[in-house]
Amino acid sequence: MKAPLFEFPSYQYEIKDWEFKKKGLLNRINKQNFIRCEMHNQNYEVDRGTSGKNYLHYFRELVYNELNEFCEEAKVTCKMTDCWTVRYQKGDYQHVHNHRGWGFSGLLFVEFDPEVHSPPCFVAPWQEPRTDTTSISPLSGVNEGSLFIFPSFCLHYVNPNQSRKRRVVTSFDLLPETPEHQTINKIV
Secondary structure, three states: OOOOOOOOOOEEEEOOOHHHHHHHHHHHHOOOOOEEEEEOOEEEEEOOOOOOOOOHHHHHHHOHHHHHHHHHHHOOOEEEEEEEEEEEOOOOEEEEEOOOOOOEEEEEEEEOOOOOOOOOEEEEEEEEOOOOEEEEEEOOOOOOOEEEEEEOOOOEEEOOOOOOOOEEEEEEEEEEOOOHHHOOOOOO
16 A cells, blocks of 8 residues: 655646736736846746836736635745746747745746647656656646646756747746744744
């Protein structure tokens, strides 16, 4: 009988009223300044590190219900610490990366056609014990309006966009609130 010791916690939600919400989000995203990243063997456009993101408040409101559902399921209270949007034109991709050593990260698929776009691929955080190989799994069942939340330490990457159709993903990081007894800046 199986007796699992560890679990890889990942969560997937569908944003309600997506078609309506998508228009408002894209309208705001398309007004942003994006910079072209063509370094470290990767190509994409990103607004991370640019100032004046006019969609942050709208984005938080847009995912509010799903993030509350996530917090209940994961039994955690989180704070969104960063948010950015990545656009992939034809040929654009990202190499293997993670977001940080702890907490959770999320991906909202804003413009994504499963017929022509590849979902991100995730690298298992441990070796397969029977074969000593690394498992790689493409995210399955995602569409526009899908929200996927995963541990921030998990390595993942995006294969090159093979289509002329733009692929847009808004990403964010969530840090759990630490219990008061673990807070190091508290004076006793």
